[in-house]
Amino acid sequence: MAALTDLTLTDAVHSLRRGDISSRELTSAYLDRIQRLEPSVHAFLTLTPDQALSQADLADHRLATWRQDRSSQLPALLGAPLALKDVLCLEGVPCTCGSRILENFIPPYSATAVERLAQAGAVFLGKTNTDEFAMGSSTENSAYGVTHNPWDLERVPGGSSGGSAAAVAARMALAALGTDTGGSVRQPASFCGVTGLKPTYGRVSRYGLVAFGSSLDTVGVLGRDAQDVALVFRLIAGHDPCDATSVSLPLPDMQLSEQTGLASLRVGIPQEYFIPGMQPEVEFAVREAVGVFESLGALVTPVSLPHTRYALPVYYLVAPAEASANLARYDGIRYGPRLPAETLWDVYRGTRGAKFGPEVKRRVMLGTYALSAGYYDAYYGQAQKVRTLIQRDFEQAFAQVDLIAAPATPHTAFKIGARGDDPLAMYLEDVFTLPANLAGVPGLAFPVGQDSQGLPVGMQLMTPHFREDVLLQAAHAYQCVTDWHTRLPAL
């Protein structure tokens, strides 16, 4: 019999219902695997084994009752062990955001997305590593150490949801929540060979998510395949009265079809996403995957997103500007440590200077500058105008096609330390994922090959607003006829 941790989320939920396995067995198998692999992977910042086991026992009790009398409806994830990125609040469990400025913060309430998973019966294994306040593309900006890519421990898992991606890839969790402000679900999913969804802006409540860039932040899902991601996404999506930016639109039917045809689906390939300097093996694998889509009946045509190259400067003005405002709340007064000082001014300056890491300081500085008197119009104002042009690019492309297919990243996972101290080089990591955030459209990354070193290559699909169903169905169709998503790192 295969290891319990090899089951997908979808299969595990069924096995639990049938009584083939208990949640305690499954949860223990994950906790054992975490204990074995965590020293080399470091996917987690906080582990909650005792809580996980008591949640598992509650689930087992409920499952046993249900097997006696099946008239009641079981919660969708009952007994399934999941992980949460450490920027999402879980009541009573530390939430650090990878930062020293929240090193002792215990949230007094849970995020809506987390609460919905709890209502669905999920077991929480712990909180996963992230770049500080989700600012980064490698988890190297975490104040608590880097996460290692399960495919090659000398490489980064991507970021900022690198802990969640590594945990799913290494079978240290069935699935995980992440967040995506500029690619922070899709880029690590791509580097770790898992399936990662960035939903439409507004689709999932952000209540209880620690804010970074409020016009960009989304809560997403990382899982082993499109089916598992759809299962979790369906539960967390939907309007929340506690988040005025969450949209009250009905969720389309998310039952993914076993039939693999993509007949008459119009798929656009944007030329701007195949740039000089990208790794040839990435382009090869993505073009091969497009060939698979064609063989499944999709109609493939070139499309253009002409302002793609401006997405990077626009994003790195808009996101830091919003971050500089959002992070003003960390000042040593209401939560986090305080550096004692004579005056209030010095408490603010001293606490922030001592407890924020270098990348957060850099972005707060950049954002403050872009919003400051005399520079607002030239930087922030101009960036928001160009953002309009990027949004129009997508509108025009989606007038012609149902789906856009592109690489998720220009190359596979890089070595820890390889981007050194050059912030701009790190910013360029997000070049293919930023446009979707600026336009608010959903994106999905999933593995479509490996490079010569055996590292996963990720493809990205994008659709018009609120068509996550098309995204997930297309990836599911691909995964029904290929096996890249089932490959495992040797650990």
Added chain:
Amino acid sequence: MSLTLEEVDHIAALARLHLTEEEKALFRLQLSAILEYFAQLQSLDTSGVLPATSALAGYTSPLRPDEPRPGLTTASLLSNAPDSEADQFRVPPVLE
């Protein structure tokens, strides 16, 4: 586009950030390089283009009824405070 050390000091003061001399020198160089890269935005003609205000143009934010409902307790809100007294956050003197 090159920032001066005085500009770095000014931004740090606006951002309420204490920076060491090393950090100021480093950020001066790094932010200057980043802003130089961003200058390409200036070359784009955006006359007549309205600035984006949202990732979802055309969708309005639903508002909930303004009715009293249970919230977090004072004790739970103060539970993370580094210094509190008499149900309030305690801070150093604000006025001389």
